[in-house]
Amino acid sequence: MAMKIRLARAGSKKRPFYRIVAADSRQPRDGRFLEKLGSYNPLLPKDSEERVKMDLDRVKHWLDQGAQPSDRVSRFLESAGLLEKKERANMQKAQPGKKAQERAAEKAEKAKAADEAANAPAEEAQAEASADEAAES
Template identity: 45%
Template sequence: MAVKLRLRREGTTKRPFYRVVAADSRSPRDGRFIEIIGQYRPLENPSGIEIDNERAVYWLRNGAQPTEAVQNLLRISGAWEEFKPGDAPKRDRSAQNEQPKLSKKARAKAAEAAEAAASAEPEEATEGGE
């Protein structure tokens, strides 16, 4: 089940407020949800933001994907800084150590440059030694 952190609209016509919820990505916007983790009241001045940072970080560390609006709210509340996107489940480190894939032309140019550099180094070494 893919979990998203998103806004659920509440309130009356022209008087909205939102709840920040953890919900299955397949459920409708105002439909079923797993847990309420906060509220956002955009009509207050300044906007009211109440988020349970502990629960938000818990869901983020377990792979929940926030929408852009929720990600901005998490930054304001400080939960995003606690989470640090690097804290997400670790990917395979061997993929990070691989060199970027190059086209055939780029690989050929890189090979030519390496050969030219290798052939130029011994000549410089012999000239400096004499």
């Protein structure tokens, strides 16, 4: 039997509340589970102690039995110090696509060229002023 430690949704529409449960991986998300291990309330502030509650002894027990935590639950366990931090599958997800990166690079080049063009007359004026001062001396 493939065991998972995962979230099971509870709560009403647009008011999510999750139970952290140990369940058979073949059961539906909100279906039958073997044991409730804790709760997660995403509506609470991130620094609140009530946001994630877990019975760490029971979680350790299920991990020793071979249960695999889901991605979200593994993040909870990492923050609790039960698991070591692991590399995530899609670290590049937050970066924009290739075309957007190209457009941003072109925009940066245009801005740099415009900035240089704006600074060039000012630099010439400074050079002329310093040349005038040297001639007066």
